[in-house]
Amino acid sequence: MDKKQDLTARNFPTAEEDAEAVIQPSRYAGPESAYRLAFTDTEFLLREELRPVRMQLELLKPEMVQSEHGIRSTIVIFGSARIVPPDVAFQRLEAARAAGEAEAIRRAEMTVAMSRYYDEAQRFAAIVTRKSRELESPVYVVTGGGPGIMEAGNRGAHETGGKSIGLNIVLPHEQQPNPFITPELCFQFHYFALRKMHFVMRSIALVCFPGGFGTLDELFETLTLTQTGKSRRRPILLFGREFWTRLIDFDWLIETGMISPGDTGLFRFVETAEEAWTVLAEEYGFDLPETSTGEFADDT
Numbered sequence: 001m002d003k004k005q006d007l008t009a010r011n012f013p014t015a016e017e018d019a020e021a022v023i024q025p026s027r028y029a030g031p032e033s034a035y036r037l038a039f040t041d042t043e044f045l046l047r048e049e050l051r052p053v054r055m056q057l058e059l060l061k062p063e064m065v066q067s068e069h070g071i072r073s074t075i076v077i078f079g080s081a082r083i084v085p086p087d088v089a090f091q092r093l094e095a096a097r098a099a100g101e102a103e104a105i106r107r108a109e110m111t112v113a114m115s116r117y118y119d120e121a122q123r124f125a126a127i128v129t130r131k132s133r134e135l136e137s138p139v140y141v142v143t144g145g146g147p148g149i150m151e152a153g154n155r156g157a158h159e160t161g162g163k164s165i166g167l168n169i170v171l172p173h174e175q176q177p178n179p180f181i182t183p184e185l186c187f188q189f190h191y192f193a194l195r196k197m198h199f200v201m202r203s204i205a206l207v208c209f210p211g212g213f214g215t216l217d218e219l220f221e222t223l224t225l226t227q228t229g230k231s232r233r234r235p236i237l238l239f240g241r242e243f244w245t246r247l248i249d250f251d252w253l254i255e256t257g258m259i260s261p262g263d264t265g266l267f268r269f270v271e272t273a274e275e276a277w278t279v280l281a282e283e284y285g286f287d288l289p290e291t292s293t294g295e296f297a298d299d300t
Contacts, residue, residue: 015039058194062167062187066202069185074142074165074202075128075280077121078218079149079209079239080114089115117209117239118152124207124273125156125164131277131286133162139204140165144195145177145186149209154180167195196221205235205280210243226266227259233266235283237276241269 019040028035031043038044045054084092089112096108125141132139141157143150145166157164158180166181168188177186189195200222208219219238225231238244253259270276281287 077153080211081148086115121152122156129157129162151178236267
């Protein structure tokens with residue numbers, strides 16, 4: 001044997017090798033036995049006292065996998081899980097009209113109106129995925145991994161032949177990953193806080209579509225981090241001025257002194273996928289010709 005190989009040879013078996021070692025049937029092989037490797041003992045890992053370890057694992061796994069895939073920059077798409085594709089929305093409207101219930105018709109008409117955001121999210125994700133192929137460091141779409149706007153984002157990337165990320169969370173409902181996430185980039189979280197960290201860690205922009213409590217939580221989390229200087233400033237785009245200004249009276253917040261007048265400069269309203277891309281392209285010079293160093297030329 002070539003002794004030079006000993007210079008880099010492992011001195012100990014890997015954790016995987018030890019984990020695969022079979023314990024022969026004995027009085028110590030039963031589920032009540034403590035004679036199991038700690039890192040293969042699920043019952044042990046799920047103990048209350050092991051929460052810090054589980055939190056560390058939940059931070060490390062997505063971080064390591066994304067690093068292995070060379071993912072450095074992401075655009076986060078937030079929005080309601082309840083917004084459906086236009087074809088589904090029109091089917092619901094037809095069913096409501098057939099039933100003849102005025103309230104059901106009204107709700108179905110609103111569903112149709114909101115379904116345009118599904119199209120916009122899907123088209124925006126497709127633009128990001130297609131355009132980023134021209135960049136030295138591609139930008140990947142990341143969503144919460146569920147249905148609605150999240151599905152639209154992953155779908156736009158998938159149907160353009162690109163990869164996208166889904167950060168799912170275990171919930172009593174809406175917890176199944178949509179079918180358009182790249183499988184090796186489909187993650188599941190137990191801790192909301194760590195999921196939020198991963199949304200922000202690689203993001204170069206937050207694109208927020210209409211949504212409910214979860215969307216508002218994620219939006220204001222990012223706004224707070226930016227406002228306080230805890231996170232670097234990046235574009236925060238709100239799709240649908242009418243929706244957001246009816247939902248949140250930003251002027252009243254300024255008038256009552258709850259925020260500074262300049263705080264509304266932390267975000268911008270956009271209406272279409274193309275407008276959103278234009279904002280990001282201007283911010284980062286995406287549509288400018290690249291120099292030999294991989295940077296973007298600026299004609300200004």
